[in-house]
Structures are given as structure tokens and as C-alpha cells.
Amino acid sequence: xxxxxxxxxxxRALVTxxxxxxxxxxxxxxxxxxxxxxxxxxxxxxxxxxxQNYKDLYNNRLRLFVGDIRDKDRLIKAFEGVEIVYHCAAxxxxxxxxxxxxxxxLTNIIGTNNVISAAIIANVDKVxxxxxxxxxxxxxxxxATKLLGERLMTAANHHSGNNKTRxxxxxxxxxxxxxxxxxHIFNQQxxxxxxxxxxxxxxxxxxxxxSQALDLCLYASNKMVGGEIFVRNMGCCSILSLAKAIxxxxxxxxxxxxxxxxxxxxxxLVTESEALRTVYxxxxxTILPDTINSMDPKCAENLEGVYGDLPKMNRSLSxxxxxxxxxxxxxxxxxxxxxxxxxx
Numbered sequence: 220x221x222x223x224x225x226x227x228x229x230x231r232a233l234v235t236x237x238x239x240x241x242x243x244x245x246x247x248x249x250x251x252x253x254x255x256x257x258x259x260x261x262x263x264x265x266x267x268x269x270x271q272n273y274k275d276l277y278n279n280r281l282r283l284f285v286g287d288i289r290d291k292d293r294l295i296k297a298f299e300g301v302e303i304v305y306h307c308a309a310x311x312x313x314x315x316x317x318x319x320x321x322x323x324x325l326t327n328i329i330g331t332n333n334v335i336s337a338a339i340i341a342n343v344d345k346v347x348x349x350x351x352x353x354x355x356x357x358x359x360x361x362x363a364t365k366l367l368g369e370r371l372m373t374a375a376n377h378h379s380g381n382n383k384t385r386x387x388x389x390x391x392x393x394x395x396x397x398x399x400x401x402x403h404i405f406n407q408q409x410x411x412x413x414x415x416x417x418x419x420x421x422x423x424x425x426x427x428x429x430s431q432a433l434d435l436c437l438y439a440s441n442k443m444v445g446g447e448i449f450v451r452n453m454g455c456c457s458i459l460s461l462a463k464a465i466x467x468x469x470x471x472x473x474x475x476x477x478x479x480x481x482x483x484x485x486x487x488l489v490t491e492s493e494a495l496r497t498v499y500x501x502x503x504x505t506i507l508p509d510t511i512n513s514m515d516p517k518c519a520e521n522l523e524g525v526y527g528d529l530p531k532m533n534r535s536l537s538x539x540x541x542x543x544x545x546x547x548x549x550x551x552x553x554x555x556x557x558x559x560x561x562x563x
Contacts, residue, residue: 229280233257233301235288235334236308238265240397241349241432245305248433250277259284259297260308288330291337298341303440306334306348309365312399313353316361317480327364328371335375339384347439348372348388350448352425352486352538355390359481369448373508376445376518385445385518390488392425392453392538394432395555401458405465415462415473423485423538426461427453428555438503444521446508450488450497455538456548464549485539489532498529504536505529 232249236242237258243265249256250273258269258281266283273281286293288308298304309327310316316323331348338346350369353362368388375386396402401424405415427435431451439449463471489497489506496507507526511519543551 229255231255231257231301232303233259233297234305234307235259237269238262239307241394242307243269244429244433245436250280255280255282257282257284257297257301259286261287288333289325291333294333294337295340298337298343301341301343303345304334304338304343305436306331306346311361313359313361313481314479317359320360323360323364328367331368331371335371335386339382342382343384345440345443346384346386347436350388350390352390352392352488355487355490358483361481373446373510377514385443387439387443387445388448389435389439390448390450391432392427395426395428401461402465405462415471416476417458417462417473418476418478418482419484420459421484422458423455423542424458425453425455425486425488425538444525445518446514448506450504452502454543454551456543460545460548463545464552485537488536491535494532494535497532498526499532500529
């Protein structure tokens with residue numbers, strides 16, 4: 220990466236929410252690429268486990284920071300000498316955010332704004348914010364906070380002045396087999412001999428593997444100019460198809476439990492209005508900011524130079540279209556190494 224902000228000649232990356240499913244895998248990936256990695260989290264036990272797993276394997280290039288993104292002063296200290304920040308810390312469970320909306324706001328909105336402010340003060344090069352398809356036309360508190368997080372990241376490029384820090388976002392679908400994910404829930408229910416709980420047979424979702432999620436983060440940090448939202452092509456299917464796949468050759472045993480607070484029947488990765496300013500190349504989609512005319516002229520010129528000649532989308536991306544078949548869902552799980560979860 221050009222213009223690296225380094226300390227003692229070593230590239231430094233920081234991951235907020237470093238003990239979470241995405242954050243911990245990012246820590247491992249970045250260590251493997253030779254970075255000094257600052258793991259920032261308020262989970263003391265989780266940081267201890269990271270240290271036990273990686274301190275010897277990666278020549279003591281892991282730095283542990285106990286802290287909370289609600290504390291801007293702590294972030295400023297942690298960001299010292301950091302080249303790039305991957306902002307993964309968040310309250311992510313939809314129904315919990317519905318019952319605790321103020322706490323979700325403090326972490327997902329105020330905390331994100333603190334990350335932005337601290338990055339500018341510490342002269343960080345780049346910040347990548349991990350968002351969700353739930354930010355698109357949100358129906359939940361969690362989705363609304365993620366949408367505002369995206370907007371904060373985009374707007375930060377307008378207001379950083381002469382500071383070099385640039386900000387971009389990535390949008391995930393559902394990352395397979397992460398903590399609290401539907402596959403985790405299904406697998407536990409099968410082990411306990413319980414029926415699989417399904418909100419609705421009509422519910423559909425986007426899915427991607429952990430490696431695809433990490434690739435998206437790294438792609439964004441390498442390609443970003445500032446203000447973009449990066450998305451990748453990913454499969455979608457019904458939750459019932461997923462239940463059938465994990466049940467193997469047995470008839471799926473399930474019960475309908477109805478919607479939880481804030482849930483939608485289908486998700487979107489790109490809206491119709493965003494599609495008009497979304498360019499694509501191979502499997503990668505880049506949503507350009509609709510506030511480009513308000514941006515620093517140099518940044519706007521750079522965006523045009525990088526993306527101006529790429530083709531644009533002509534429709535939205537939603538999980539209720541072009542869904543995978545049951546066999547394709549099974550193949551997806553095999554491909555990402557989750558075949559051991561299938562009862563075949």
C-alpha cells in the first residue's frame with residue numbers, strides 16, 4: 220500500500236472488534252501478510268485467547284488493546300502509527316438491538332463517529348467500515364445504525380480537509396457459520412434433537428464464506444479512493460433450502476416460529492437508486508457516493524479516473540431473485556468446508 224503510515228519501519232493495521240468472528244479472522248489474515256496488527260476490543264478474555272493463539276506463531280507482531288469504541292480518547296492512543304483501520308466492532312444481533320436501541324446507537328453510530336475522528340487525528344491512511352445488507356432499506360434498529368455508519372464514512376471524506384485519511388465501506392450478506400449465525404443455530408438444534416426453527420419458508424438471504432468476506436475487506440482497502448461502498452457477487456437462497464442442506468439425506472424437520480422484531484423476508488445488497496451509480500468489474504461491485512459533487516474536487520476527480528470507464532448496473536440486487544437451488548446450496552457448503560455439518 221502506498222503512503223504507508225509506519226512505526227519503526229513496519230506496516231501497522233488495527234482491527235476494532237478484533238475478537239468477533241470477522242475481526243479475529245482479519246487479525247489472522249493480516250498477521251499472515253506481515254503486518255503488525257493492533258487488536259482492539261472490550262473483550263478482555265477474547266484478546267487473551269488471540270494472544271495465546273498468535274503471539275509465538277507470528278513473531279510477536281500482535282498488539283493487544285483493551286478498549287471501547289465509545290471512548291474516543293482510547294481510540295486516538297490506539298491509532299498511533301497505524302496505517303489502516305478495519306472497523307468491525309458493532310452490536311450486530313437484530314432482535315437485541317430492537318430491545319436496546321440506545322445502546323446500539325452508542326456503539327454503532329457514536330462509536331463509528333469516534334473511529335472517524337480518531338483516525339483523522341492520528342493521521343491514519345485508510346479506514347474500512349464493515350457494514351451489512353441490513354443497512355439497505357433498513358427495517359431494524361441494527362440496520363438503521365449500519366446505514367448511518369455508512370453515511371458517516373462517506374461524509375468523512377468531505378470533511379477531513381487537508382488530512383490524508385480516506386474512508387470506505389463494505390457490505391456483507393450473512394457470513395456462513397459465524398457466531399450466532401443460522402448455521403450455528405441449526406447445527407445445535409440437530410445435536411439436541413430439536414426441529415429447525417424457521418421464521419418463514421419464504422425468507423431469503425445472501426450468503427458468503429469467511430474467506431470471501433475477508434477478500435472483500437482487503438479488496439476495499441487496496442482499491443478505495445474514498446467514499447465508496449464495496450460489494451461482491453454472492454449467492455442467495457431461502458432459509459428452508461439451507462435447512463434442507465444441513466439435514467442431509469433426512470427429511471428436514473422444522474417448525475415455523477414467525478418473524479422476530481426487525482426481520483425482513485428478503486435483503487438487498489444494492490437498491491434501485493444505488494444501481495444507477497454502481498459500477499462493476501468481474502465479481503466486484505462499487506457503489507459510488509451520491510454526494511460526489513460535495514466532495515473535495517481532487518477526490519471526486521480520482522473517483523472519476525478510477526471508475527469512470529467501468530460499466531454500470533441496471534437493476535437492484537435482492538435475495539429473492541436468482542436464488543440457488545437446493546443442490547447448489549449443498550455445493551456451496553461443501554466448497555467452503557462445511558460438509559462436516561451435513562448429515563449425509
